[in-house]
Amino acid sequence: MTQTLAERAVTRKAPLLAIRGVKTYYGKIVALKGVDLDVQEGEIVTLIGANGAGKSTLMMTIFGSPRAREGVISFDGRDITRLPTHEIARLSIAQSPEGRRIFARMTVYENLQMGASINKFAYFDQDLERVFALFPRLKERINQRGGTMSGGEQQMLAIARALMSRPRLLLLDEPSLGLAPLIVKQIFDAVKLLNKSEGLTVFLVEQNAFHALKLADRGYVMVNGVITMSGTGRELLAKPEVRAAYLEGGHH
Structure with a gap:
């Protein structure tokens, strides 16, 4: 079946990773409160936020542990919300988890x-x-x-x-945590190189907002399990509220 150019353009624009209305619970505590987020093929997207904001929970929910109680997670157009973790790993998604x-x-x-x-x-x-x-x-x-x-x-x-x-999609959870600045630079340089030379799509969760937003094409800010802001890395770096919350006392 041949597609028209318009149809092909629409098909091409579907995100590689799409998260819609995702809610995740730990017991009765709501950790993610309806998260919407997209990662397009070939992008570096970063999620920043304070400790305990729910960033790592989102990363683990994508991999099915814990499982999203509501909402849909899709990869390359396929609903993976209910898939077991080992099956998700076989779909060309790899994770470098928090704590290594x-x-x-x-x-x-x-x-x-x-x-x-x-x-x-x-x-x-x-x-x-x-x-x-x-x-x-x-x-x-x-x-x-x-x-x-x-x-x-x-x-x-x-x-x-x-x-x-x-x-096809690399999930990086807090890669700079507890590391010396020189090592952090090496790791971020490697991620940038993989993205530029191989087109690797990267979804990065980071507390080091300055480095992450400089590296990323786009970013999201999470506060208490909710996405409160999104934009290009540069736009978010320029926002006074992002600077005040995540960059004060650090880099300018």
Whole structure:
């Protein structure tokens, strides 16, 4: 069936990730109160907000744990709201979770194998070279156990492990948390490079609003489980209320 140009334009504009009216509960506590958010293919989108605003809850809800009690989450036009987590992972969505959660007793190499297992090691050698080019430190540490590495190295490993499955969408949860500024810069530079050179779509949850908004095409602000503002990264950086809440005492 051939599509007209107008139909094709409409089809193309559907977001890669669409979140509509999502509500998530912890017991009786409403953590997300009807969240609407879009990530277009090829974009870097960031979600900023204070600690406890619900940012990580949204990231985990996309992956089905906890599950959205109301609303719809769709990826590439497919409703994934009720899918089990392992099935979501097979759809070319990868997550580098908050707190890194690498396999501490496994070596760097074994952790990367775990990431590649999702697509059955289809491009293993190629992807190993790719992540080592991004994070040369990991190549030096290839036989070292994950748990004995520094926080920055573990964060690099968590991202590299996610990349080994060749995702179309990379979810990054607080990648700069607790890391030295130089390491944070390396990680953000790597994300920017992946986006520019490979067109990787990235959804980033960050407390470091300045770095995140500088990196992002678009951003959203979350307060108490509700999206209160959205715009381009530059627009949000310029807003006095964003500066006052998230940037004062930091960068200007």
